[in-house]
Amino acid sequence: MTDERLFALQRRERLMDELRRHGSLRVREVALSLEVSELTIRRDIAALAARGLLTRVHGGATLPTDLDPAQARRHRPAATPFTIGMVVPSLDYYWPQIVGGARSAAVALGVQIQLRGSSYDPAEDRRQISRLIAAQQVQGLLLAPNLDGDGLDEMVDWLVGLPVPAILVERQISRWTQTPRQLGWVRSDHAMGLEMAVRHLHEHGHRRIGLVLSKGSPTSVHLAQGWHKACAELDLPGEFVVRESVALDVPGHRDIIKGILDRSRTARITALIVHSDPDAMSIAQYLTEQGLSVPDDMAMVSYDDEVAHLAEPAMTAIRPPKSRVGRVAVEMMVSRLREGRRHPAQRVLVLPELVLRNSSVPRAGGARPSA
Numbered sequence: 001m002t003d004e005r006l007f008a009l010q011r012r013e014r015l016m017d018e019l020r021r022h023g024s025l026r027v028r029e030v031a032l033s034l035e036v037s038e039l040t041i042r043r044d045i046a047a048l049a050a051r052g053l054l055t056r057v058h059g060g061a062t063l064p065t066d067l068d069p070a071q072a073r074r075h076r077p078a079a080t081p082f083t084i085g086m087v088v089p090s091l092d093y094y095w096p097q098i099v100g101g102a103r104s105a106a107v108a109l110g111v112q113i114q115l116r117g118s119s120y121d122p123a124e125d126r127r128q129i130s131r132l133i134a135a136q137q138v139q140g141l142l143l144a145p146n147l148d149g150d151g152l153d154e155m156v157d158w159l160v161g162l163p164v165p166a167i168l169v170e171r172q173i174s175r176w177t178q179t180p181r182q183l184g185w186v187r188s189d190h191a192m193g194l195e196m197a198v199r200h201l202h203e204h205g206h207r208r209i210g211l212v213l214s215k216g217s218p219t220s221v222h223l224a225q226g227w228h229k230a231c232a233e234l235d236l237p238g239e240f241v242v243r244e245s246v247a248l249d250v251p252g253h254r255d256i257i258k259g260i261l262d263r264s265r266t267a268r269i270t271a272l273i274v275h276s277d278p279d280a281m282s283i284a285q286y287l288t289e290q291g292l293s294v295p296d297d298m299a300m301v302s303y304d305d306e307v308a309h310l311a312e313p314a315m316t317a318i319r320p321p322k323s324r325v326g327r328v329a330v331e332m333m334v335s336r337l338r339e340g341r342r343h344p345a346q347r348v349l350v351l352p353e354l355v356l357r358n359s360s361v362p363r364a365g366g367a368r369p370s371a
């Protein structure tokens with residue numbers, strides 16, 4: 001079964017779930033929920049109607065009058081009795097949406113998720129993964145281990161040698177491993193997300209832009225790649241890159257921010273891209289305390305969009321597709337489990353989106369003079 005065929009079956013099962021719960025569905029709402037085109041949903045409805053499982057109506061579908069919900073359940077394919085283990089480094093910031101997306105896909109596909117929280121410590125990652133394997137209850141693993149530091153090669157070899165297939169989530173391994181079973185991964189295309197932020201600011205007249213990367217984040221390497229690529233293509237100076245954490249709970253954050261802004265003035269920076277939201281909000285708050293305006297004195301774009309909307313002013317942000325990453329990871333694993341070793345390892349990038357708010361465009365409107 002190809003991935004395209006599998007995903008079609010998954011969508012159609014989701015349609016039938018919606019009908020069993022509510023008795024009807026609207027094409028537009030389902031297309032938005034599943035993040036596919038309305039044409040795709042109409043084709044799915046036509047295929048299900050041909051089997052007599054639903055009735056097409058204008059703009060949507062209903063259950064046939066001669067097929068009640070109990071009968072519809074009998075047409076539902078038997079759920080595959082898979083259990084997938086999932087180990088994530090945090091159960092609060094960033095990761096809940098990924099877990100939520102994974103659980104939604106698991107429900108649609110009739111599989112179970114066993115979730116374990118870890119940390120950004122490789123030893124704790126191993127402990128949680130080993131616990132799941134020792135219980136002998138999972139047939140596959142979705143993992144987000146720490147891949148930084150000197151132990152990378154050892155960790156990669158250990159992951160490749162696990163007795164069940166694994167897919168990395170918001171992580172990737174670039175090097176080749178001498179094994180027939182390569183590790184697949186799915187992650188947000190953070191490099192492209194950063195390019196989107198640079199191009200957005202460039203379109204509004206900014207020619208001297210700075211980048212503040214959260215110290216120690218696995219995302220930073222991808223953001224830096226996108227930064228250098230965008231600056232090169234737009235012929236922008238790309239030297240202003242700061243690797244510091246400046247959220248409100250970081251000791252000495254005010255002094256660090258003051259140093260960043262002093263450097264910004266010297267370099268005539270007119271806009272900052274900041275990873276992540278708490279760091280961006282901390283900088284914006286400091287600017288306000290100094291009598292400076294966001295965006296008129298300093299335009300800002302945040303990266304993550306977890307709490308950027310709570311800033312004052314509300315922060316323009318790049319939003320990684322967190323829920324979609326979780327859903328795709330489960331779909332990939334189910335494909336792998338159903339097809340066995342015939343299924344090739346997949347490596348999937350999912351595009352972020354730019355969410356426009358009030359921190360990146362001058363209130364007076366129009367393009368900002370080039371610096």
